[in-house]
Amino acid sequence: MQRTTLDLWVGIFVIIGIAALMILSLKVGNLNLSGSTQSYVITGNFENIGGLKVRAPVKSAGVVVGRVTNIQFSTQTYDAIVTMDMDSRFLFPKDTFASILTSGLLGEQYIGLSAGGEGVMLKEGDKIMKTNSAMVLEELIGRFLFDKASE
Amino acid sequence: MHVSKHIVSVIQNIGHRVIESVWRLGVGSRFFLLVLLKSGTSLRRFNLVIRELYFTGVLSLIIIVVSGLFVGMVLGLQGYETLQKYGSESAVGTLVALSLVRELGPVVAALLFASRAGSAITAEIGLMKATEQLAAMGLMAVDPVARVVAPRFWAGVISMPLLAAIFSVMGVLGGYLVTVVFIGVDQGTYWSQMQSAVDFRFDILNGFIKSCFFGVAIAAIAVFEGYDAPPTAEGVSGATTRTVVTSSLAILGLDFILTAFMFRGVS
Numbered sequence: 001m002q003r004t005t006l007d008l009w010v011g012i013f014v015i016i017g018i019a020a021l022m023i024l025s026l027k028v029g030n031l032n033l034s035g036s037t038q039s040y041v042i043t044g045n046f047e048n049i050g051g052l053k054v055r056a057p058v059k060s061a062g063v064v065v066g067r068v069t070n071i072q073f074s075t076q077t078y079d080a081i082v083t084m085d086m087d088s089r090f091l092f093p094k095d096t097f098a099s100i101l102t103s104g105l106l107g108e109q110y111i112g113l114s115a116g117g118e119g120v121m122l123k124e125g126d127k128i129m130k131t132n133s134a135m136v137l138e139e140l141i142g143r144f145l146f147d148k149a150s151e
Numbered sequence: 152m153h154v155s156k157h158i159v160s161v162i163q164n165i166g167h168r169v170i171e172s173v174w175r176l177g178v179g180s181r182f183f184l185l186v187l188l189k190s191g192t193s194l195r196r197f198n199l200v201i202r203e204l205y206f207t208g209v210l211s212l213i214i215i216v217v218s219g220l221f222v223g224m225v226l227g228l229q230g231y232e233t234l235q236k237y238g239s240e241s242a243v244g245t246l247v248a249l250s251l252v253r254e255l256g257p258v259v260a261a262l263l264f265a266s267r268a269g270s271a272i273t274a275e276i277g278l279m280k281a282t283e284q285l286a287a288m289g290l291m292a293v294d295p296v297a298r299v300v301a302p303r304f305w306a307g308v309i310s311m312p313l314l315a316a317i318f319s320v321m322g323v324l325g326g327y328l329v330t331v332v333f334i335g336v337d338q339g340t341y342w343s344q345m346q347s348a349v350d351f352r353f354d355i356l357n358g359f360i361k362s363c364f365f366g367v368a369i370a371a372i373a374v375f376e377g378y379d380a381p382p383t384a385e386g387v388s389g390a391t392t393r394t395v396v397t398s399s400l401a402i403l404g405l406d407f408i409l410t411a412f413m414f415r416g417v418s
Contacts, residue, residue, distance in 0.1 A: 029355045
């Protein structure tokens with residue numbers, strides 16, 4: 001076969017292959033090409049995180065505004081310290097309320113933020129003071145039974 | 152007395168086989184290092200690699216594209232059947248994309264590549280050895296490892312990740328075809344569910360790294376078996392079979408090890 005035809009075919013093959021990689025990254029993986037967006041880190045202490053996992057989304061009004069990057073147990077306060085990486089385009093007031101919610105009945109758990117009314121914003125390294133634990137089904141049923149019994 | 156003799160011979164047989172395979176592994180690893188050492192020339196004279204890329208990569212395109220499409224279609228169909236029982240047929244895009252990008256893309260593409268291109272490499276090198284072309288090169292002071300083996304090795308290493316990516320994309324399109332076009336799942340849901348579940352770092356990059364490892368394994372096994380083949384018709388056919396069997400086993404074993412390292416502690 002001619003050298004040039006060979007080169008042409010191999011060129012087409014390599015271009016298709018690289019295009020496939022690009023499609024995988026951009027269309028399937030939804031990679032953001034605008035680079036790593038600026039972010040700031042905040043933490044929050046939760047009494048019970050339920051099934052929350054690292055990489056779970058942080059949402060406000062249903063929009064993803066950050067991700068959970070680390071979950072640790074504190075031996076000082078005996079609760080969970082959740083570290084969140086927040087998109088720096090979105091700033092939240094200091095008295096923002098964070099609660100662990102579930103998407104759908106059996107869906108994954110995420111952190112929902114509802115903004116407070118204070119003028120001072122959360123910044124790098126700050127801690128969310130108002131948190132609400134995950135809903136644990138056993139506790140819920142227990143409380144329901146207790147309420148029924150006391151009626 | 153007779154029984155104990157028999158037992159001894161059985162144990163001897165086991166020992167012989169183990170020594171033989173360890174010895175072969177050693178020879179193979181040394182050959183692999185030799186190929187790496189001598190690939191300088193073939194990478195400088197890149198035309199040699201391009202010629203081999205045509206035979207291993209371009210000619211494997213058809214089988215990869217068609218199988219990718221059909222694997223994706225079957226995944227879409229089966230996934231839809233199962234997911235709709237739980238009323239979550241919108242997650243079918245996630246199912247198709249995650250299974251393809253993480254596992255099926257790299258592994259099935261590698262298995263196909265081993266049987267399509269790996270066997271061809273082994274047969275070609277083995278036959279060149281059987282017809283004494285390699286020895287003739289040696290007489291002309293042309294190093295057969297640098298001239299024949301290294302270009303084929305690098306062509307295999309380069310084409311494998313590209314073919315795996317093409318396989319995954321075709322699979323995602325196949326799943327789209329069946330679930331969105333034929334069955335009627337909403338197309339926005341198909342893509343958005345997929346995009347929210349597939350992570351670049353953990354899924355796509357890990358799949359890509361996997362396919363690179365598979366490429367190195369297949370290419371190394373194929374060139375070694377060809378170079379090591381007994382110079383007879385029977386020897387070449389045996390070497391070709393061994394390439395396909397060994398590289399398939401190597402792919403599956405490597406896949407387990409890599410998956411255990413990559414996805415441990417994630418999600």
